[in-house]
Amino acid sequence: MARKVAVVLFNLGGPDSPAAIKPFLLNLFRDPAILRVPFFVRPLLARVIARARVAPATGNYRLLGGKSPLLALTQDQASALEKALPDHEARCFIAMRYWHPFSLEAARAVKAWGPDEIVLLPLYPHYSSTTTGSSLIAWREAASRVGLMVRTTAICCYPTDPAYIRATAALVAAAYDKARTELDPGVPLRVLFSAHGLPEIIVRRGDPYQSQIELTVAAVLAAWGRSVDHAICYQSRATPQKWIEPSTEVEVERAAHDGTAVLVVPIAFVSEHSETLVELDVEYRDLARAKGVPGYFRVPTQNADPGFVAALAGLVAGALASGPGLCNATGKRLCAACFGDCPFAPADMRAS
Known part of the structure; x- marks a missing residue:
């Protein structure tokens, strides 16, 4: 009989009504992985930041x-992924x-379904303690709370899968070719790989996210096989701290100064949401x-693109083959030793 495999898709989430916007923001900024201040300060500061961000x-x-x-x-991604796993009785949560x-x-629904195995699959290709790391903590707490005791494999990242x-x-190449047809041949075109930013201090303390973004961009350019003017930049600053640079805004202004058109690639996002549809568009x-x-x-995000869904299916198959515990697309630790927040780092080296 085919194994019953529960695939749990991690993502950020978003408000489902105007009334949900404020509580969504409060949940975001109350997360200790996001707002790294003393615990007794966090609730008050979260309310202050959320209140300031509700209107925009x-x-x-x-x-x-x-x-x-x-x-x-x-x-939609979950439905497509289930169909891409015909060798298993797979259900996505x-x-x-x-x-x-x-x-x-999700943990309650998984337990009610009664799987033989669970695969935790983040829809964040790049590991960060603020995204996948936070989601893994939340899942472990939820699974413990409902008594979900099932063989589980967690995929930490897949930046170079x-x-x-x-x-x-393929998405970048198609969008680039289309943009070139719409531009005067004499106008240069620069590709801006725009990723969600992080406070600089989080990266300095060992978070591998920025390094993994750079790995992905290098791999995409190599797979594309085309030498183009390009830059990596970061968007969506959310707190008053200094964030990693350059910002997408600065790169857009630089393009104006240089007289070049831009093709923006939302490189850290695999679904359309406010940061692509509003911030970028x-x-x-x-x-x-x-x-x-x-x-x-602008290059569209992957959403339920067949090639992307096939990649997710391959990641699930690899996770099932690797056995329970932690895995990534390479089968070994991807991050350099200096990144103490890598989930493969020894516990005594982790920075957060």
């Missing part, structure tokens, strides 16, 4: 019909970090227009 977030979600599209798109369905809801890279490179497009950038284009 409400405006952004108004452009999206009053809610995030992330859950529906993740459900969604565990969002900051809004429904939370890990506890060949199938993921091929799928991403509205805010940075408006900035590019205001600064005189001669052309602004």
Whole structure:
């Protein structure tokens, strides 16, 4: 008989109504992996930051019909992934970090289904203590709370997985070719790989996220096989701290100064949501227009792209073959020893 495999998809989550925006933000900033301040300060500071961000977030979600599209798109990915795993009786469950369905809801549903094995699959290709790390902690707490005792394998990251890279490179290549057809031949085109940012202090303390973004960009360029003008930049600053640089805003302004059009690749995102549909498609497009950038284009995220779904299926198959515990797409530790927040690092070396 085919094994019953529960695949738990981790993602950020998003408000499903205007009323959910404030509690979503509170959940986000109450997470100790996000707001790294003393525990007795965090609740107050989270309220202050959330209160300041409610109005702009409400405006952004108004452009999206009053809610995030992330859950529906993740459900599409889940449905497609189930069909891509015909050798198993596979069912996908969604565990969002900051809004429904939370890990506890997913753990209860998994337990009710009664799988033989569980694979934890983050829809964050790049490991960070603020995303996958936080989601793994939430899952372990939820599984313990409901008494879910099943053989489990957690995939920590897949920044250089060949199938993921091929799928991403194909999207970039298609968008680049389309942009070139719409541009005057004399106008140069620069590719901006835009990733979600992180406070600089988190990276300095051993988080491997930025390093993994750089690995992905190098792999995508190699798979594409085309030498192009490009840069890596970071968006979505959310706290007053210094964040990793350069910012996407600065790179758009530099493109204006250089007289080059830009093709923005949301390299850290695999689903459309407010940071792509509003921040990239509205805010940075408006900035590019205001600064005189001669052309602004954007690569779509993977969503349920068949190549990406096939990559996820391959990751699940590899996880099942590796056995319970922690694994990644390479089968070994990917991060350099200096990254103490890598989940493969010895516990006494971890920075957080």
